[in-house]
Amino acid sequence: MLLALVGVFGLAVGSFLNVVISRVPRGESVVRPASRCPGCGSPIRAWQNIPVVSWLLLRGRCRSCREPISVQYPLVELVTAVLFVLVVVRLDWTWSVPVYLYLTAIGVALLVIDLQTHRLPNAIVLPSYPVVAVLIGLAGWGEGDGTALIRALVGAAVLFGAYFAMALAYPGGMGFGDVKLAGLLGAGLGYLGWGELAVGGFSAFLLGGIFSIGLLLLKRAGRKSGIPFGPWMIAGAAVGFAAGGALFDAYLGLI
Known part of the structure; x- marks a missing residue:
């Protein structure tokens, strides 16, 4: 029953996120x-x-026009x-749930x-930044x-610093929007553990690299094509959140 309520809450938040997605880019x-x-x-x-x-009842069309x-x-x-429910399943009913529900919501929108x-x-x-700081505190x-x-502080500093250095070294390949997002993701991953931080940070480049290579092989993009990296940062953080600790321990076991 509680998970069902979380799912309903997630639907309501998702409805609001549609407004955010539509309006925020236009100011x-x-x-x-x-x-x-x-x-x-x-x-x-x-x-x-x-x-x-409502979308189903309207059959995907405006009632008026x-x-x-x-x-x-x-x-x-x-x-x-679905993601809200998975967050609660992953963390159980702990104090950290609001942190990751919030990061999940802005992650979907971004x-x-x-x-x-x-x-x-x-x-x-x-x-x-202040919202996540308060929730993590x-x-x-x-x-x-x-x-x-x-x-969490170290994770935010490490990912922010790493992305900042990359943005300075290669301005055309890394935007400062990515740098600012990195600090938030680093804080969230760092709070969970070093394994989550390491796997989450690395997975962004792994997933983004695989996708980019796929586009090149399919000739859907060239070497100078602009590909947004934010989605891969968010996807990588999701991997770190879901399985970072286990993957990191498995890697340490191999070496």
Whole structure:
């Protein structure tokens, strides 16, 4: 029952993330005006805002003008709900759950925005620093784990510093949006453990490299093609969160 409630909460958050994804890149408020059809401007009524269900009932079209409604909307809602449940399953009911639910939510929004615009908006990333700092501080206090707080600080500093150095060395290949996101991901991974930090940081380059090589082999991109790296940073962090400790221990066992 509790996991089902988490899933419902994730659907609601996913619905809000659709607003964030649509408006933040354009510099618009996520609060006002109320949601409207981008085609005809008709206000979206309350029953039309029920996550996933409304899209299915409307058959993916605006009730007024019949313009198609992107499948992105229910997908973002569903993915957010599933990820929220997986976060709770991974961590159980601990003080650190709010940290990773928040990072999951902004991760979903940033991933979609970066794919669409090749940007990681400061309006999402920068305010997340104090939010994550407070949530991690509360988690460390509640769990009585000062060492985890130190790891979070070190993780943020290490990933931020590494990405900052890469951005300076190769400005065309690494943006400062990636640098700012790296600090947040480093804090979250570091709080969990050194293995999660190492695997999460490395997985971003591994996954991004495999994808880039695949595009080159398929001739869908050239050596100078711009490929957003934020989604791979987020995917790598997800790998570190889900299995970083076990993978790191297995690697140490091999050597």
